[in-house]
Amino acid sequence: MLRLHCTKKLLDRIGEKPSISPVPAADSGTHLATWYATMLFWKPQVALLVNERTLLPVLMPLAPAKTLATRFPAHLANVLTAHRWLAHQIDAEIRQLNQHQLLKTANRSVLGSLSDFTFLAEVHKQHDGSDDLPRIALALANTPCAPIRYQSPSDLITAIGASGAAMH
Structure with a gap:
């Protein structure tokens, strides 16, 4: 199950009330079930999601906002492909995200990273003069992040993909 913790402005835009409490996590084998999301006021507007x-x-078009959670797995699959995950690994991960739950944000550390990525995405967009969302997301994934034990999200997601034995 996809657990999508949305900022208030994104929840308002989606027009759906968040769940009061998260559904208990089942041991589904997914590495990427819990995400934080906000919106970027670009033209057209963009959703930024951080695992x-x-x-x-992951950056993706926001519109239509109401379908963000159902459209997200396809965008995640593209990002995982760019990080050299194997097709069966991606399929196994995406299969676990067939249902979703919208929640309020809870982890301030991830919110800080979401805020940093928001700023950096704008820098990449301005510097490169491009709205290529997958390219900007890949650039953001190479940003050093202290709270994780790898140098960058790209390094960690590559390591998870390489340990295909843990994913069926």
């Missing part, structure tokens, strides 16, 4: 465990960023 709680790995801090892997």
Whole structure:
């Protein structure tokens, strides 16, 4: 199950009330079930999602906001492909995200990373003069992040993908 912790402005835009409490995590084998999300006021508007465990960023079009959670797995699959995950690993991960739950934000550390990535995404967009969301997301994934034990989200997601034995 996809647990999507959204900022207040994103929840307001989606127009759906968050769940009061998260559904208990089942041992589903997914590494990437819990995400934090906000919106970027670009033209067109963009959603920035950051994985709680790995801090892997994903950028995707916001519209239509109501379907953000159902469209997200396809965008995640593209990012995982760019990080050289094998097709069966991606399929196994995405299969676990067939249902979703919207929640309020809870982890201030991840919120800080979300804020940093928001700023850096704007810098990449301005510097490169491009709205290429996958390219910007890959650039963000190479940002050093202190709370994780790897140098960057890209390093950690690559390590998880390489340990395919843990994923069926």
